[in-house]
Amino acid sequence: MVTPKPEFTAEIAANGGSSLMLCFQCGTCTASCPSGKNTAYRTRKIVRAAQLGLKDETINSEDIWQCTTCYTCSERCPRDVQIVDVITALRNIAVANGKLYEGHKKVAANLIKVGHTVDNNDKIKALRKELGLPENPPTVMDDAKAKADFDKIIEITGFKKLVG
Amino acid sequence: MAKYAFFLGCIAPLRYPGIEKSTREVFKALGVELVDLKGANCCPAPGVIKSFSKTTWLAAAARNLALAEKEGLDIVTICNGCYGSLFDAAHELHEDKNLLADVNKILAEIGMKYSGGTKVRHFAEVLFKEVGIEAIKAAVKKPVDLKAAAFYGCHFLKPGKIKNLDDPENPKILDELITATGATSMPRLQKMMCCGAGGGLRSQFGETAMKLTKANLENMKAGGASVIVDVCPFCHLQFDAGQKDIGFNFPVLHLSQLYGIAFGMNAKDLGLDVHITPVKL
Numbered sequence: 087m088v089t090p091k092p093e094f095t096a097e098i099a100a101n102g103g104s105s106l107m108l109c110f111q112c113g114t115c116t117a118s119c120p121s122g123k124n125t126a127y128r129t130r131k132i133v134r135a136a137q138l139g140l141k142d143e144t145i146n147s148e149d150i151w152q153c154t155t156c157y158t159c160s161e162r163c164p165r166d167v168q169i170v171d172v173i174t175a176l177r178n179i180a181v182a183n184g185k186l187y188e189g190h191k192k193v194a195a196n197l198i199k200v201g202h203t204v205d206n207n208d209k210i211k212a213l214r215k216e217l218g219l220p221e222n223p224p225t226v227m228d229d230a231k232a233k234a235d236f237d238k239i240i241e242i243t244g245f246k247k248l249v250g
Numbered sequence: 251m252a253k254y255a256f257f258l259g260c261i262a263p264l265r266y267p268g269i270e271k272s273t274r275e276v277f278k279a280l281g282v283e284l285v286d287l288k289g290a291n292c293c294p295a296p297g298v299i300k301s302f303s304k305t306t307w308l309a310a311a312a313r314n315l316a317l318a319e320k321e322g323l324d325i326v327t328i329c330n331g332c333y334g335s336l337f338d339a340a341h342e343l344h345e346d347k348n349l350l351a352d353v354n355k356i357l358a359e360i361g362m363k364y365s366g367g368t369k370v371r372h373f374a375e376v377l378f379k380e381v382g383i384e385a386i387k388a389a390v391k392k393p394v395d396l397k398a399a400a401f402y403g404c405h406f407l408k409p410g411k412i413k414n415l416d417d418p419e420n421p422k423i424l425d426e427l428i429t430a431t432g433a434t435s436m437p438r439l440q441k442m443m444c445c446g447a448g449g450g451l452r453s454q455f456g457e458t459a460m461k462l463t464k465a466n467l468e469n470m471k472a473g474g475a476s477v478i479v480d481v482c483p484f485c486h487l488q489f490d491a492g493q494k495d496i497g498f499n500f501p502v503l504h505l506s507q508l509y510g511i512a513f514g515m516n517a518k519d520l521g522l523d524v525h526i527t528p529v530k531l
Contacts (some may be wrong), residue, residue: 155296192453217271224288224292225289239356243305
């Protein structure tokens, strides 16, 4: 017996997944999903569970992290459900509830450290020099004031705390 | 002369600097001025960062948009991920005044403001629409004789309703940009399938990502292609780094590198040495 929990559905909507309730469960999304062909991820089922407000079943599931955000499902959805936005909302809520994967944390840690998702290294620096480019790109990586500004955004939006 | 703020992103300058170099040279040759968007941060990455916190993602993207607005320039990106993030962020901020006001409260803390004046462009779109196929053909010095698998990736054309660049299921832009060099764009099944890297798959669920990569490579092989031409350093990385373990050896070129070859750039300046799958053309 499943008891719908509308407060969780409302939370998904507040996080950008408001088109969720338009879904009439045709399954075009599942049939179109390249990731679902290789994993247990069934887009339609996740959308249904989200409609019913099944928080634990969605945010604790590895399935919501199998979406590559390719948008094939939302392109083909006859009800115009913004499925990638629903998945993103579920992921945001999962992360806010402490459900983070180590591989993703590493990417986030790089962002916090250098303002980019990957860091520079000696091999790349040498190649950049050889190509007539500065060793560091002219971004936050090469501008202390810009990095400090970026750090402040990371701080005030609570990202540092989120990643832990 | 057309002029844009050049948004480098992460993977191009920090893993494949040849893509950055080729883009600079190719746009110069075509009479398009690229001004570095100095002090820019990661777009931020739509896969992991947007999945973690839309609030952080939007504020950090808005900082990039505001930097370009201050220069009075539209942004050009060389990566589908950057394009996806910055285009979507701009779209959300331009459509929702309350959201823009919320983001500006954050930007005010660093003495910045975004008024909604930045357009975000993908370099392949600029090449196709602003430069044009005829001007590109005119710039070709060494016609390229290659059988290419055009790899569009996902965030260049999709979501189709807000990007409106081409038919997202059956596009032609990249095929035409490739054939302008003399190369042939080979047909294949499931041409629009994701490379597998996106959405945080590469960093956490690499095996799933590789299954998609492999399916793409098999389709490319069956279609008779001899080289992959992409418009995204992240797809580029996924194919370049991934295929050796599963028995494929397609040279992988970013469109800017293909143009570099066709425009007669010095091979050394394309930065192909850093590619994991050797590029012997």
